[in-house]
Amino acid sequence: MTGATRSTMPVMGEGFDVPMSLLRAFAGVALTNHGQTLDALASRGGLAPCEIVALLERRRWRSMPREAAVARVRAALDPDVLEAEARRAFRASHKAICRECNREYWRHEWTDHRFGDDPFLHRLCNGDIVKL
Numbered sequence: 001m002t003g004a005t006r007s008t009m010p011v012m013g014e015g016f017d018v019p020m021s022l023l024r025a026f027a028g029v030a031l032t033n034h035g036q037t038l039d040a041l042a043s044r045g046g047l048a049p050c051e052i053v054a055l056l057e058r059r060r061w062r063s064m065p066r067e068a069a070v071a072r073v074r075a076a077l078d079p080d081v082l083e084a085e086a087r088r089a090f091r092a093s094h095k096a097i098c099r100e101c102n103r104e105y106w107r108h109e110w111t112d113h114r115f116g117d118d119p120f121l122h123r124l125c126n127g128d129i130v131k132l
């Protein structure tokens with residue numbers, strides 16, 4: 001049944017699912033990272049929390065603490081968390097340098113906020129949310 005369209009993606013080892021509607025915008029990242037469609041991945045048991053975070057941030061997979069990954073996935077599912085983050089976001093230059101990692105702001109991960117399908121806020125190392 002790998003051809004079937006799934007409505008949810010199981011989160012491996014966590015006992016909850018993520019709505020596929022949240023992940024469809026990242027189908028291309030899933031293909032790059034896993035060489036399979038979202039539906040095929042879901043039918044084969046789902047994705048690990050850190051794999052889902054990689055999709056949400058449109059990047060390759062990298063190891064991260066399981067608790068942090070689960071927290072990111074849960075936050076992506078919680079409209080209250082997203083709204084609170086959007087409210088505390090501030091404008092900054094994309095060339096500004098993060099004090100913690102010395103990388104430019106634009107190199108930091110996207111948050112889960114979307115304008116249409118596109119992310120538009122970055123999360124800095126200290127947790128600040130910025131609009132560049």
Ligand SMILES: [Zn+2]
Binds near residue numbers: 099125
């Ligand atoms: Zn940083």
